[in-house]
Amino acid sequence: MRYGWIWILAVALLPGCRQDPVEEIRAPEGSQTSDAEPISLPPHSWPWWRGEQRDGVAHGETVQFDWTSQPNVLWGAKIQGLGHSTPIVIGDKVLITTADEKLESKSLICYEASSGKVLWTTNIHQGGFMRIHQKNSQASTTPASDGKYVFTAFIVKDSLYVTAVDLKGQVVWQKEAGPFRSQHGYGSSPIVYGSLVIVLGDSDGPGFLAALRRDTGDIVWRVSRANEPSYGTPILAEIAGKPQIIVGGTGTTSSYDPETGELIWSTRGTARTTANTPAVAGDLVISTGGYPQNGSQAIQGDGEGDVTDSHIQWEARERIYVPSPVVYDGKLYAINDDGIGICYDLATGERLARKRIGGNFSASLTIYGDQMLAPDESGVMHVFHADPEFTEIAQFRLEGTGFASPVFSDGRLFWRTSTHLYCLVPPSPGA
Template identity: 30%
Template sequence: MPWPVGPRNSGQVSAAAGMAPQTDPARKRARVKTGGRNLAREDIMDMARDRAESGLGAMRTTARSHLNPKDAADKRPSGRLGACFRFCRRTQRHGCRPALSHVSRPIVPPSDHHLPPRMKTASLHLALYRTLLVSLLALAVALPAQAAEWPGWRGPNGDGTSPGLKNLPDTWAPDKNIKWKVEMPAWSGSSPVVWGDKIFLNTPSKEDPSAAPPPPPEPAPGKKARPRPAGGRGPGGQEILLLCLDRATGRELWRRQYDRGNDIKMKHNMSSPSPVTDGKHVWVVSGNAIVACYDFAGNVRWTFDIQKNFGKMGIQFGYGSSPLLVDGKLVFQMLQGLYTDDPCYVFALDAATGKTLWRVDRPTDAEHESPDAYSTPSLLVHGGKKQIVIGGADYVTGHDPETGAELWRGGGLNPNKSRNYRVIASTLVNNGLIFTPTRVTPFITYKAGGSGDITATHQAWKWTDKGAPDVPTPVTDGELLYFVDDQGAFTAIKAKTGEKVYGPEQTGIGRTSASPVLADGKIYIVSESAETAVVRAGPTFKLIGKNALDGSYTLCTPAFVDGTIFLRTGTHLYAIAK
């Protein structure tokens, strides 16, 4: 097919052999409210086994009492079953069925005509315990699993949803529903990721007020340099850090510096990308394009300098994309153009070693700032095959994870060929649809399954009305697609057709950069002033409430794990739960 022509279209492809998946997810523990206590599935199973063993003990005790009642006088069952045992012994009701009088469902015991009278009673007790064991095990299996990990930006599926979560708070305040809070060294756009008992965050160090301010950012081509205004927020310190915190308390377990050099570039400092983890290692990238891998003890495994290996990046506001972990590969995009004539490209590193597996150019005819993109790659699974989806530089493209080869591309994202159509929001995939944000409009949705140029053949619908986002990435429940624009206004449309359901509706929280999260039937939207609007999912707009915290500059999308919301503001990380 005729690809766009221009100075960035060398189209070169290099690839190396792939590797086996490195993921080894930790065991997930679902929790259920039982008798005022939170029990895990494993706890329920252990309890059931204990009950069954006590039933066997009761049978053995009764057998001994048949031979020598005195020896077993202190070894009878207790509680309701013990009362039944004692009543039956006094009245000689050896045919008693305790299930009929002490539990809600009658249970017919197995035949025990060959047993001595007292062993018949014990066999009934054992039948009840066995039934209890089966019931509790069935309950444990049937319970919906609570999400135990939030391994990367926008959660376990990379789409801002966690369907299994329940009982999440929808109201909080500085003195309400806060489990703990811990001060952050500096503000950042990096969202927390959670695995097991650990939380990971990217952050600058604390700013030294006595240090000389960094130089102003490099001006765009053809524009004059502007001095940094006095006052306001600084970029933070010059060290770029990976923090590891204890999930239960927020206590810092370790910190590691993996880069140096920090500055403010619009809404960025040089710590904006979020980490990603597989439960054994955690990977992080800085705004200066330094990649690092650590194990959970904080030992560095490898580092990789993107600019040293692939050339100086030419993106205006620094590197802002988070890595995508796919089958032991870390996938990155470098969509650039304002400060360079070098091509845009996509590449993959071996997650275990940091070695380059493949690198492919991504051709574009976008001009000036329009090649720049700060979006994060998405994973599409269609027809049993995986594809990497990249949005930005006037196109959306699909790539083979094994080689990086481009499989398809859709255009029309910048119909007027504007020179400043940089892209911030990421693509979203769901139910065979590829939702593709641009700089507000048009918002185009493509159908999966195409090859080559899919611009005309696979477009599902196009949105040109109000309400589409610029910075926040949308979220969907499969039926409705939810937009949050940069002013916090909320719009719902039908995911399959693009038909408006309602909106834009005002949430009243003001300017918003964080992406919405859908969990427990609610959409959580965090403003730049650390206020969270909670909206009921569904075809009717219902604002459940607004929750203010510290008012600090907030860009981060929250993480949701086991009934707790981990929300990073400009000054603190909060654990929010009922």
């Protein structure tokens, strides 16, 4: 038994071992969605991760960009620090999160959409940086806005903190949502729903899903999840006639009631670890994973309880891990981490295309009109026709690498690289 105590200590320190579940908080009786001011967004907003309809599609009128290797850059603003979060657009403001390794600060920056002028910078946290994967950053989560406040989610000293900042850059409230033990960092973006802002805390310790009041930051409900790290953002959608939050990871795909946090249904799969956002097409949920298992599931979202044996419509074994899939014209599109374009028929799961694009990808496809855009990690923006062949229209490169997804607002493309925030516009008539 000379080394017995070492073995006991080693087992106790294994990730996920002997970790008590996070303390749960149950929602009070009655609806929580009528307690705060209504969400009010200016026209042409891209207010949170994957856009206003949370699907990675630019809805509304589009303009013709005529993409070439020399895009028309209206402005480019140098970014202090590093982050992989995608920009959001609220009226005449573009906002990003960033982290400065030297100062060990985490900030929210607001730019004027027409000029790229920095309107304000708000320091959200100082110190307490977490351990991260080499491909992650200390500011990888996209902020979200209800039109009045901007919400950020950061890990500081083994806790997940949510902060509300008004559109003048003043911190309104800051609250700890729950504990978080980092394996490779954090990547899940906040969700705005009714009077709530909802965050996922799947970590290398006690995991949780929590809802905080938009106006005060008070926790309304919090439910525990498995001790498994996962990095994706849930999706909020109307499915089978009711709002549902769909969460991948921890070896399951699960649906929760956003009002109360109660589990509605779950399936086994697709993977223990996910790093992207599921897609929704009507009542069909498509969940994908990439570690250690590969695969995708299409799940009918009208069930209750464990629906593994009854509601999976189709499955596929292709790896779609970090980049999120997007639904367009009855098909599911994605470029996976290894630079392979994949297209499935939504109804049947038939694979319609598997095409090598080249490079490595962490950003997700964005649909604009009948085109798809995504940058690879080296910083090359790829523009495709939205067809199963991934017919390439153009490539272009600006300064910096490419981990953030492109977003559109009012006929303008906003793209954040590792060094700059850019605004691209169509060429002037006659140019």
